Amino acid sequence: MANYSAGVTATWNSVNFGEVTEISVTHGGALPLARASTWTLDIGTIEMKCLTTANISTANYGKRSLVTIAGGGLAYRGTAVLEKFTMAGVVNDVTRYAVTLRVQG
């Protein structure tokens, strides 16, 4: 049965992302480099769009911490580095934020 994308919580560095409107988790991005291992340079990427600034600041850039996503059929737990964040102000709209986390295992 399909899952509603509702009741979702996403945390990183023990802080909840606020008013998340979109989450995209990609686990894996490159082939494992060793024959008997899953080790790779690109384990995956998590992209999130939010309406509030929680976790989204220059202070968090490059920080490595635990990421958890739960609810609405989304379940993920891993360690990730905050690779990129964006803030966008648009006239006659709310300010929107986005963050990209690079999975590290």
Added chain:
Amino acid sequence: MPFETPHDGSGTVLTFGGTAYTVTSVVVSATDPTAADDKIAVSHLGQTVGETAKTLDLPLAGAASGETGRSVTFDYIGKTFIADKSTGSFVLTIGGTALSGVSSKVGTVTSSTLTLATQDAIRGQATIKLER
């Protein structure tokens, strides 16, 4: 046997700028020009199933459009050409009773046509924007 049809448009008299027109059709429109249905959708994934979708009003107010939301479009028979931008008092009476909301209002003609055709009466149509 004739019978009363209280909801028909017979006995309707349309007057604009002191001139009564031989009307064949009248359409009265009323729209709230301030009704803004634009909202910013701010629902998020943290909401639970069944919860009300969240919205915010737009931060900027809409520019005044000059629209009153009240207008009348009518077809008439006659030689009179109603010039655009002409203004006058508008009165619409139905069975002797003035239609409230649009009667005794100042109107401005926003569009007007007069059609002359072979084997037909001279017919005109005008749209009048009314003050609120």
